[in-house]
Every structure is written in structure tokens, then in C-alpha cells.
Amino acid sequence: MSALGFDTSNYTASAAWTDGKTDKSERRILSVKSGERGIRQSEGVFQHVKLLPSLYEKLTADIDLNGVKAVGVSVKPRNVAGSYMPVFLVGEGFGKTAAATLGVPLYEFSHQDGHIMAGIYSGGCFELLERDFLSVHISGGTTEILKSRYTMRAFKNEIIGGTKDISAGQFIDRVGVRLGLDFPAGKELERLAAKADSAVKLPVSADGSFVSFSGVETKASRMADSVDKAALARGVLEAVANTLVRSINNAIKETGARDVLIVGGVASNAMIREALTKNLDADVFFASAKYSSDNAVGTAYLAYLASKEA
16 A cells, blocks of 8 residues: 655645655755745746646656555645645645546645654654654744644644744745855755854844744844855854754743654754754654655655555
8 A cells, every 4th residue: 555645835846655664756846036035926836837747757657556545735834724825736736636546535734744744754753643742843934843743634733932933944045045045045055154163143032932033134134245154154053053942942841742853944954953953852853854845755654644544
């Protein structure tokens, strides 16, 4: 038995397959014009429509589709009322077509659920499916600390911390673009930061488990032409890492959590991973670097579980 998964986020088009033990995926980051700090939803929809058929063709080239018993798809950003982005309509439509063609059930999930499941699957921490844990979703559009519990076919998530304004990923991307890097800027900013001997100090506003990045982003962007670029890049990443450590540890104290799962594209940054690994007061699990960023593997695995539970 196996399952397919589709995810069409604001950053990546992806299709995946899993049999519960192994997986295969195809994905493509959406193109963004040089100097831009993001992509319009209409342009994202257009690119997904162009990309998804070819990704699906590559994915299924050597897969026995007769063994596929379920299709999963991300249909919204998060499991909260009013959560919506047009880009997910492309994956939803493609998933419905694939399920109907194969004659198998379609299961709908949130993009955030896919991230959390990709972390559990790729991190090999399946024991988290049996108990409450903290999941920390840090990506281009989200910075949330959640109290999570797997229920039938989804995660029940309660927000207990995170950003009050822009996300950690937006902070990184905006300063990166201001430094002349391409969007998304995370990987390039990390390479630039590695060249620095010191870091520009950038204090971040924090209130318990909640933080605000907009003020420090404005300050850092204004400094882009007046300080060493590598030192500023390192300062941005250190600010994010140190702020996450403080806010997550506050959430751990508040909830008494024993386990923390870190997911999302920002979590693939080596400097941030090192800080979280060394300084969090709980057992820490990470999505593999390969599956930290937007992908459909978690969605496929959720569909696989849903089919087994049906």
C-alpha cells in the first residue's frame, strides 16, 4: 500500500509518494523576479499550473500506481478558521483529479500539518504521534510555537507562542534582499554569514513566548549600506536563533513539554539548528534538512496513515 501527496505553497510546487517506509518526491521552487521580496498569489497560481503536471509525470515514472490507495493534498495554510491562499487551489484540483483517476479516497490537510508530519517522518520520531508535544513552525510565512497532538487524520494545534508581526523567514528574506541577495534569501544569507568574524548586535522585542521581528527588520535593513554585509547577515541569524531559544524555552516552562519538534524552511539553517540543539530544555527533534522546506512528503504520509486508519 502507498499514497500520493501534493502541496502547492507560496514558495514551492511539490508532489510525493510514500509506502510508509520509503519515499520519492519531485518539487520546484517558484521563480521570483530579482529584487522582489515575494510572489503575487496570481503569479504563484500560474506557475503551479505549469509545474505540477511535469512534476507528477516525473514522480510516477517508476511507481506502481496500482499500489496507491490514497491521495493527500494541502488545501489551506493552517487548521484555523479563515485560513486560505489561492495557490492551494491548484494542488487541491490536481489531487482531486488524481484520486478520481486512480479510484482512491482523497484526504485534505493543511500545509502546516504537512510540515509537522514531514518532521516526524524524516526525523524518525514516530512516538510523538502518541502524545502531546511542542511543534515549532519557522518558515518564510510562519513563526509559531504550537502545542500539538495527532488526532484522526490531522494535528490539533494550539498556538502558545511565535511572532506577533512578520515571521522569522520574512525578517531573513527582507534583509537578504536589501543586501542584494535573491529571494528566498535564507541559503545565500547563511553563506554570507559564514564569512563574518563577528556579528552586528540586533536586539529583538520579546514578550514571554511571543516575539516581534518588524522593528529589528527595519533597523537591520537601514544598516545594510553602512556596515559589513557578512557581519549583518550573521547578526540577523544570531538574532533569530537567540530569540527562538528564549521563546521556546518559555513555552517549555509554561507547558511542561518534554519534546520539541522543529520544522519549516528556516529550521534547515545550520546556525539556528545548532543553537536550538544546544540550548533548549527538552528533547529536540528536527525535520531532515531535505524535508524542512515546503514539500509534499508529509502530506503523502498523512494520507498513508489516513488510509490505514479508514
